[in-house]
Amino acid sequence: xxxxxxxxxxxxxxxxxxxxxxxxxxxxxxxxxxxxxxxxxxxxxxxxxxxxxxxxxxxxxxxxxxxxxxxxxxxxxxxxxxxxxxxxxxxxxxxxxxxxxxxxxxxxxxxxxxxxxxxxxxxxxxxxxxxxxxxxxxxxxxxxxxxxxxxxxxxxxxxxxxxxxxxxxxxxxxxxxxxxxxxxxxxxxxxxxxxxxxxxxxxxxxxxxxxxxxxxxxxxxxxxxxxxxxxxxxxxxxxxxxxxxxxxxxxxxxxxxxxxxxxxxxxxxx
Amino acid sequence: xxxxxxxxxxxxxxxxxxxxxxxxxxxxxxxxxxxxxxxxxxxxxxxxxxxxxxxxxxxxxxxxxxxxxxxxxxxxxxxxxxxxxxxxxxxxxxxxxxxxxxxxxxxxxxxxxxxxxxxxxxxxxxxxxxxxxxxxxxxxxxxxxxxxxxxxxxxxxxxxxxxxxxxxxxxxxxxxxxxxxxxxxxxxxxxxxxxxxxxxxxxxxxxxxxxxxxxxxxxxxxxxxxxxxxxxxxxxxxxxxxxxxxxxxxxxxxxxxxxxxxxxxxxxxxxxxxxxxxxxxxxxxxxxxxxxxxxxxxxxxxxxxxxxxxxxxxxxxxxxxxxxxxxxxxxxxxxxxxxxxxxxxxxxxxxxxxxxxxxxxxxxxxxxxxxxxxxxxxxxxxxxxxxxxxxxxxxxxxxxxxxxxxxxxxx
Numbered sequence: 283x284x285x286x287x288x289x290x291x292x293x294x295x296x297x298x299x300x301x302x303x304x305x306x307x308x309x310x311x312x313x314x315x316x317x318x319x320x321x322x323x324x325x326x327x328x329x330x331x332x333x334x335x336x337x338x339x340x341x342x343x344x345x346x347x348x349x350x351x352x353x354x355x356x357x358x359x360x361x362x363x364x365x366x367x368x369x370x371x372x373x374x375x376x377x378x379x380x381x382x383x384x385x386x387x388x389x390x391x392x393x394x395x396x397x398x399x400x401x402x403x404x405x406x407x408x409x410x411x412x413x414x415x416x417x418x419x420x421x422x423x424x425x426x427x428x429x430x431x432x433x434x435x436x437x438x439x440x441x442x443x444x445x446x447x448x449x450x451x452x453x454x455x456x457x458x459x460x461x462x463x464x465x466x467x468x469x470x471x472x473x474x475x476x477x478x479x480x481x482x483x484x485x486x487x488x489x490x491x492x493x494x495x496x497x498x499x500x501x502x503x504x505x506x507x508x509x510x511x512x513x514x515x516x517x518x519x520x521x522x523x524x525x526x527x528x529x530x531x532x533x534x535x536x537x538x539x540x541x542x543x544x545x546x547x548x549x550x551x552x
Numbered sequence: 553x554x555x556x557x558x559x560x561x562x563x564x565x566x567x568x569x570x571x572x573x574x575x576x577x578x579x580x581x582x583x584x585x586x587x588x589x590x591x592x593x594x595x596x597x598x599x600x601x602x603x604x605x606x607x608x609x610x611x612x613x614x615x616x617x618x619x620x621x622x623x624x625x626x627x628x629x630x631x632x633x634x635x636x637x638x639x640x641x642x643x644x645x646x647x648x649x650x651x652x653x654x655x656x657x658x659x660x661x662x663x664x665x666x667x668x669x670x671x672x673x674x675x676x677x678x679x680x681x682x683x684x685x686x687x688x689x690x691x692x693x694x695x696x697x698x699x700x701x702x703x704x705x706x707x708x709x710x711x712x713x714x715x716x717x718x719x720x721x722x723x724x725x726x727x728x729x730x731x732x733x734x735x736x737x738x739x740x741x742x743x744x745x746x747x748x749x750x751x752x753x754x755x756x757x758x759x760x761x762x763x764x765x766x767x768x769x770x771x772x773x774x775x776x777x778x779x780x781x782x783x784x785x786x787x788x789x790x791x792x793x794x795x796x797x798x799x800x801x802x803x804x805x806x807x808x809x810x811x812x813x814x815x816x817x818x819x820x821x822x823x824x825x826x827x828x829x830x831x832x833x834x835x836x837x838x839x840x841x842x843x844x845x846x847x848x849x850x851x852x853x854x855x856x857x858x859x860x861x862x863x864x865x866x867x868x869x870x871x872x873x874x875x876x877x878x879x880x881x882x883x884x885x886x887x888x889x890x891x892x893x894x895x896x897x898x899x900x901x902x903x904x905x906x907x908x909x910x911x912x913x914x915x916x917x918x919x920x921x922x923x924x925x926x927x928x929x930x931x932x933x934x935x936x937x938x939x940x941x942x943x944x945x946x947x948x949x950x951x952x953x954x955x956x957x958x959x960x961x962x963x
Contacts, residue, residue: 310665317662321653397648398666399625461577543580549627550567551576 289535296453296538303403311404314394318412333416341371348483365428369513370482370506372424376417377444377502378473384409384452385459385469388548395549402545406452410445417441425513433513440509447505447526450533453541460551461544480506501526555637557718557749558600558623563632565593565618565773592618594773596632600749602717607764607781608753609788615773616753620644620720623751638717639667646727647707652696656687656706659695663710677713684739685709686732704728712739718749725752725759726932731826734866737932757785762931793881828869828934831859831902833923835941847912849947850956854909856941858923862897867928871895871905874922875914875943883919883954889930912945913956919943 304311323332349363383390387409394400418441426434458465477483480502489497497503504522511518568587570576575586593615600606608616621627622634624642649666650659660681664674682691685706687698695703708727712719719740726737744750744763754760760767760781767784769777777784834857837845847854862868870889876882888895888905897903920939926932 307665307668309670310662310668313658313662313665317651317654317658320658393651394649394666397626397645400666457580458577461573461580540580543583546628546630547568547576547580 292535292538292542293531295542296449296534299403299538300407300449300453303401304407307401307404310401311408314404314408315411315415318408319415322416334420337372337375337417337420340375341368344371344483366485366510366514367483368424369428369510370480372417372421373440373444373506373509374477374480374482374502376413376421376441377448378477379413379417380410380445380448381451381455381473382469383413385455385466387456388460402548406449406456406541410448410452414441414445429513436512440513443508444505447501447530450530450537453537454533457540457544460548476500476502479503482506498525501529555602556599556635557602557604557637558598558751559633559635560596560598560623561633563593563596563598563622563629563634564591565615565622565627566591566630591773593622593629596773596775598768598775600718600751602637602749603747604766605744605750605752605764607760607767607784608751608770609755609757609760609767609784610770610776611792614770616770617644617722618773619770620722620751620753623718624720636718639714640718640720641711641714641716642720642722643708643711643724643727644720644722646711647695647703650695650703650707653694655693656682656685656691656695656698659706660691660710663707664714667714669714677715681706681709681713684713684735701728701732705732708736708739712736712743716743716748718751719743720751720753722753723755725754725763734827734927734932734934737927741929741931757789759931761785762929826864826866828863828866828925829861830923830925830935830937831861833858833921833937833940835921835943837943845941845943847914847943847945849915849945850911850913852912854912854943856907856909856921856923858905858925860903860905860925862901862903863934864901868895868897868903869934870926870928870930871907872924872926872930873907874924876920876922876939877954878918878920882922883914887926887930889926889928912943913958914943914945915951915953915956916945916947917954919945 319333326332345364345367349367384406387405391405395402418438421437421441422434425437429437455465455469459469479497479500481489481497486494486497486503486507504526507516507518507522510516511522566589568576569590570579570587578584579586596619608619610616618627620642621644622629623636624640624644625634625636626642626644649663651662654662657678660678661671661674664677665671685691685702685708687702687706690698690702691706695706698706704727721740725740726733728736740750750763752760752763764781767779767781768775769784769788777787834841835845836855836857837847837852839853839855845854856873858871858873860869860871870887872885872887872889874882874885886907893905895903895905919942921941921943923937923940925934925936927934
């Protein structure tokens with residue numbers, strides 16, 4: 283019984299503690315956000331335009347390969363390919379950045395906490411917020427152009443939904459990235475595989491029957507189905523909501539426990 | 553009951569050693585211990601009252617730095633309780649949280665935020681921080697473009713302007729160079745005079761004794777002795793002396809006079825016209841200024857004259873003279889501030905300190921004269937002249953030892 287209670291306590295802790303760290307250290311949180319945004323653009327000619335240009339260039343690249351060279355067409359399956367690609371790809375770029383950055387998070391922010399009483403619970407939220415802000419504004423305007431104001435307003439919930447779902451991974455991956463160096467090396471490959479196993483660069487209906495089952499094991503496929511369903515009126519069902527939610531609940535408690543246990547080790551390692 | 557500024561109860565800190573780093577990961581994932589303990593602190597209980605200045609002494613590896621880090625909150629104790637009241641400023645690794653790409657201004661705000669200050673609080677001290685650090689227009693440039701001196705000035709300024717209740721100092725009572733070292737020293741003294749709690753960890757027993765109300769001596773992570781500075785430092789210094797490698801005993805050999813006396817000033821601090829400096833040191837024996845200072849024990853008068861520049865805009869300095877043996881151990885010293893002598897300065901900002909050691913009671917041997925120029929409190933060192941002269945003492949009798957104590961044989 284106590285094991286179950288502890289499990290649920292960790293689920294609550296995994297959600298509440300990072301949020302509490304933000305509220306308790308609001309001034310610090312805002313400072314670090316500012317610092318990060320400055321760092322991204324300092325010394326560049328385009329400056330503050332880069333956060334918009336960078337995802338646009340990446341999407342252009344994917345569109346050229348899949349839309350022009352491979353000539354992926356909707357053919358009655360839904361929205362045109364470019365719109366479909368844009369609506370799925372922007373959140374994915376945000377997710378990919380959060381995952382890769384969270385893996386190296388403890389090393390990146392080491393100067394802040396190594397010799398200061400710094401709230402380490404703040405870091406996962408920080409790592410999630412910045413890409414959310416950078417990609418969020420671009421995503422809003424994209425949906426405004428594609429679907430109008432209603433869809434643009436709905437799109438404001440997309441990136442927070444992904445970030446919410448990423449909380450367990452953002453608690454676990456920094457620990458693995460710090461203590462197992464190979465993990466950091468494997469992340470780009472894992473991200474690439476996940477991208478190919480998620481219906482972003484192609485329509486789900488284009489997959490052969492056998493493979494499509496494998497695709498739906500991937501929770502990102504469910505999340506993408508919700509995104510396309512809400513923003514582009516594609517079909518999605520309750521399973522697309524239930525599966526990621528169950529996985530989230532299963533992961534959050536253990537991931538918070540690992541994060542909590544690793545805190546005394548982190549300053550010693552670096 | 554007094555609310556303590558700092559309190560530690562049964563605090564232990566051990567570092568974990570893993571034969572294989574993978575064991576650490578297994579431990580985090582499974583919750584089962586796989587480490588060997590390396591103790592840094594063991595069952596430390598300590599209470600520091602508000603306004604108290606506590607000295608922490610001990611050899612390297614005794615646990616001093618770990619104690620300061622635990623108190624400043626940089627590292628967590630493995631067990632026990634630490635309670636602090638008010639904000640803590642730790643002068644440990646200054647500027648460690650600075651981000652090189654951010655401007656000085658942004659780093660002021662960042663450091664303040666890390667210390668738990670609101671934006672309004674930081675804004676209220678910002679002008680003072682910048683003025684104290686003397687960064688000028690550089691405050692709007694990235695700190696990576698700062699000189700090391702400017703970097704440390706800004707870091708010190710922030711650390712000491714956050715209105716701390718407790719100040720933690722590791723070794724240095726001043727930072728930076730030139731005039732700023734004096735300014736930073738004054739700032740620390742202001743904290744003492746304002747009744748703030750100070751924890752001072754140092755290897756300088758002189759400074760610990762001069763500043764602290766109470767001293768703890770750490771050894772192997774435990775408090776070996778706690779008490780008044782005189783008691784603790786005497787015992788500690790004796791142990792250090794006993795454990796130091798032994799050299800030839802002084803005055804025991806019929807050494808010949810060594811060639812030339814040193815008579816050179818070895819500058820300890822960087823020269824700056826704003827700070828006091830030694831101009832010249834003259835040594836005479838029985839009024840004669842010879843190249844070789846030959847002294848007859850209990851007969852000769854030794855006189856030392858120190859000419860100094862008193863610097864600008866600061867009180868006249870004090871002078872200290874030390875006599876040491878060949879093994880470097882100070883045998884005796886005299887300081888103008890401790891003898892209640894105020895040194896005067898002429899219109900050019902120069903002064904003279906003269907001291908006479910009548911009928912020098914040292915026994916046979918070679919001795920060295922050290923001269924130090926210190927602040928008016930006799931704590932902050934401006935400049936030191938090591939082994940400025942070599943004194944060769946001869947004696948008529950056959951007494952052994954270093955000094956002939958005044959004595960009389962009773963009937």
